[in-house]
Amino acid sequence: MEIVMNRYPAGFTTYMHTHPCGHGLFILKGQMKINEQYFGSNTLIWFPEGCVAEHGATAHEDAEVLLISNKEFSIHYVKDEEEREQLDQGIQPIVSDIGRMPWFYRMASTSGKLFGKKALHLDEETKMQINYMNYPAGFTTEMHAHPCAQGFYILKGQFHSNGKLYGPGTMLWYPEGCIAEHGATAYEDCICLQISNKEQKMLYVRKEYQK
Numbered sequence: 001m002e003i004v005m006n007r008y009p010a011g012f013t014t015y016m017h018t019h020p021c022g023h024g025l026f027i028l029k030g031q032m033k034i035n036e037q038y039f040g041s042n043t044l045i046w047f048p049e050g051c052v053a054e055h056g057a058t059a060h061e062d063a064e065v066l067l068i069s070n071k072e073f074s075i076h077y078v079k080d081e082e083e084r085e086q087l088d089q090g091i092q093p094i095v096s097d098i099g100r101m102p103w104f105y106r107m108a109s110t111s112g113k114l115f116g117k118k119a120l121h122l123d124e125e126t127k128m129q130i131n132y133m134n135y136p137a138g139f140t141t142e143m144h145a146h147p148c149a150q151g152f153y154i155l156k157g158q159f160h161s162n163g164k165l166y167g168p169g170t171m172l173w174y175p176e177g178c179i180a181e182h183g184a185t186a187y188e189d190c191i192c193l194q195i196s197n198k199e200q201k202m203l204y205v206r207k208e209y210q211k
Contacts, residue, residue: 011057022125035093098118115135151173160182
């Protein structure tokens with residue numbers, strides 16, 4: 001699994017290519033042009049393994065994306081139209097437009113407080129997940145760990161974790177087994193991407209919350 005910040009300057013487009021992995025581009029700023037279609041910020045474009053595509057910025061502005069792969073990332077450029085026809089299996093990118101997706105609200109089992117979630121991707125092969133999260137002001141999880149590694153990319157507001165604050169543009173990574181609590185500050189909601197490298201489960205530290 002890899003997570004990389006990429007900036008595509010205005011007018012830049014990759015050559016036609018494919019990958020031996022699945023990967024997504026979460027658009028942070030600007031617009032992306034992908035196979036002659038245009039997508040704006042707060043959109044996740046997921047390219048399944050073997051998908052043949054070209055992508056880049058528009059002619060008028062730079063684009064910034066967070067690239068997230070489900071396993072080791074590499075690239076194979078298509079040399080000509082004949083090879084493209086051989087490689088192209090009709091696999092299409094999967095688009096998750098956050099503005100068009102409804103919120104799924106869950107109640108924290110420990111506190112009874114609600115938080116919002118939009119499930120952007122659940123990988124069939126690795127069980128990795130990408131979720132768009134809204135922690136409301138004052139919401140903090142109980143101290144816990146996970147049998148997976150997971151990260152948070154902060155998009156809006158302040159992210160509170162283990163007594164420290166992190167602002168927009170920060171990526172926090174919690175290795176498997178890391179014990180932590182996290183959420184929003186008392187004053188504003190926090191919007192973030194939650195990314196795990198495999199199936200997620202909650203392992204609470206306090207015995208009364210353990211099942």
